Amino acid sequence: MHDMRALREQVDLLRDAMRRRxxxxxxxxxxxxxxxxxxxxxxxxxxxxxxxxxxxxxSQEVARRKKAKEPADELIASGRELGEEIARLEGELDAVEGELRAMLLVLPNVTAPGVPAGGEECNRVVREWGTPRDAAGVRPHWEVGAALGIIDLERAAKISGSGFVVYRALGARLVRALINFFIELHSREHGYEEIWPPILVNRATLTGTGQLPKFEDDVYSVTVDDLFLIPTAEVPVTNLYRDEIVDADMLPKGFVAYTPCFRREAGSAGKDTRGVLRTHEFDKVELVRYSTPEDSANQLELLTRHAETALERLGIPYRRKLLAAGDTGFSSAMTYDLEAWAPGVGAWLEVSSCSNCTDFQARRANIRFRAAKGEKPRLVHTLNGSGLAFPRTIACLLEHYQCSDGTVVVPEALRPYLGTDRLS
RNA sequence: GGAGAGGUGGCCGAGAGGCUGAAGGCGGCGGUUUGCUAAACCGUUAUACGGGCUAACACCUGUAUCGAGGGUUCGAAUCCCUCCCUCUCCGCCA
Known part of the structure; x- marks a missing residue:
């Protein structure tokens, strides 16, 4: 959400930013x-x-006269008139503020300087790591996963429907290993506080991070209680300090959380339908950072490096893309996507999306800090990024480390968590 | 789910229609005293949104805010209604 003042002081900037998107x-x-x-x-x-x-x-004069035992009838009458007038004007004001607020809530964030204008085709690869494996002879993860008995899509469809996955045996253990590996990496080495949040959240929480009111169709809701299944841990974790003023010496502050994520994927029917590339429920370890406004651009680089480190430890080749304005998410001012190479699918898969949401979410969620005693509270900047999303990471692992005999080598970093060096 | 008790500033805690943005205390900040610290004493201590004045801050001024939303009233922290949350007991449950 934008500051109302932006409407009168920087309208042209706002209009320009919307055009760039x-x-x-x-x-x-x-x-x-x-x-x-x-x-x-x-x-x-x-x-x-x-x-x-x-x-x-x-009213004060009425009080004075009553005390003095003087008559106050005509003041009481004029007070009543004032009251009626106030009620009428407030009615008008409520209508105006309601419309204004509704309008501000559906306006996306202004992108940062340096973000290219235009749509998806204007995204720029800004960094590459590793050597993508030749696609020749590599089977897609759904075939390997089925053959190894670690991914069972048929039974998942029976239990829940299409777009769900059952991981079993070493596949199930792999998920558990990834949770531990990512959480340990980010909490112990990168200094994030570990969070285990609720995955069912209320309306205010989803409004705080920007999913509501505009994207209600994309989230699963439990209508009887007006609760929602989170589409990402960013939602509960960013909202941890909603309506609070945090200590300045706490900043910058990082949180890491594993959660399942739920997405209706309305509007993406027919896209990425094979395998586990797009499912209604998936697992993800998420990084969230709070920072000062001055520092948030650096914090985005830092957070992105943390996510990249996860890929590097797993030895999966990837590239970093700076998203163009039109491809940048609603709440974000600047986003890097990390795409990992999946030779079996023959595509770069988005395994992480790292965003600086500047004060956009903080204003919605009212998260502030006080730089120094006596100074006015200011909005923090919030950032988030996957570190990493599981299904596509698993797809890359199964394809990148695939051997000709159908087994899959487990990268060094995962072995302590998985207890084996090969999926077979 | 049932019964009860409660939600007041950073925290504790008074107030029970007008003099209450809100006593008192703690904490914080500034000062006096002091070789330093402590103690004591004095002062100060919110946020949001308008308006004025500004290059901007500061400042001045108005309005609102005692869990949230409605109502009664000339006037509500205080009375009434609805909802939310916390605590205690009972029931149920992993």
């Missing part, structure tokens, strides 16, 4: 409407407050 006319018109609403809002506030001030002095 490829926003449609409707969104730009919404901004025009916002300008009017902001003006109306301030006029109404003045009118309301003027009358409230009058009511307050009036």
């Amino acid at each position: 490829g926003a449609d006319d409707a969104l730009l018109q919404l901004i025009d409407r916002g300008e009017d609403l902001d003006r109306d809002r301030r006029t109404l506030i003045q009118a309301v407050e003027e009358r409230k001030a009058a009511r307050n002095t009036n």
Whole structure:
């Protein structure tokens, strides 16, 4: 969410930012409407407050006269009139503020300088690591997974439907190993505090990180209780300090959490349907950072390096992509995607998405810090990134480390957690 | 799920229609005293949104905020209703 003041002080900047994202006319018109609403809002506030001030002095005078046993009937009558007028004006103000807020809540974040304008085709590869394995003769992970008896998609479909996975035997143990490996890496080596959050969250929490109100169709909801299954641990973890003022000496602060993630994937039917590349439920270890505004650009580099380290330890070749404005997520000002090479699928798979959300989520969630005693609280900057998403990581492992006999070599780093050096 | 008790500033805690943004205490900050520390004493201590003045801050001013939302009233922390949360006991449950 943007500051209301942006509407009157930096409208052109806001419009330009929306254009860079490829926003449609409707969104730009919404901004025009916002300008009017902001003006109306301030006029109404003045009118309301003027009358409230009058009511307050009036009431005080009533109190004084009652004490002095003087008559106050005409003051009580004028107070009643003021009250009616206030109620009427407040009704108008509520309508204006409601519309303004609704408008601000659906406007995406402004992208950072250096983020290319345009859509997906303008994404830029900014870094590469490792040597992608030749695709020749490498079987896709769904075949290997089935052959090894570690991925069972048929039975998952029976239990839940398409887009679900059963991991079994060494596959199940692999998931457990990945949880431990990633969590240990980020907590012990990278200094993140380990968090085990709820995965069922309320409306305010999802609004804080930006999934609501705009993307309600994408999340699973438990309507009887108005709760939602999280699409990513970013949601509960970023909201840890919602409506709080954190200590400045706590910043920068990192949190790492493993959770399952749930996504309806409405609108992506038919995409990535094979294997485990796009499922309704998947596992992920997520990194979240709070930082000062001055430091957040550096913190994004740091966080991205932490995610990359996970891939490097696993020995999976990857590349880092700077996303163009049109491909950058709703809450993000700047995003790097990490794509790992899957020779069996013959594609680069997005295994991590690292974003600097600047003050966009912090304003929605009201997360602030006080730089020094006596200074005004300021909004923190929030960042998040996968470290890493499991299914695609597993796909890459099964394909990258595949041997001609159908077995899969376990990378060194995972062996202590898995207790074996080969999946067979 | 049932019965009860409660939610007040950074924290503890008073207040039970007007003089209460809110006593008192703790903590924090500034100062006096002091060789240093401690103690004592004095002062200060929120946030948001408007308006004025500013290059901007500061400052001045108004309004709001006592879990949330409604209602009663000239006037609500205080009375009424609904909801949320916490605690205790009972039931149920992994």
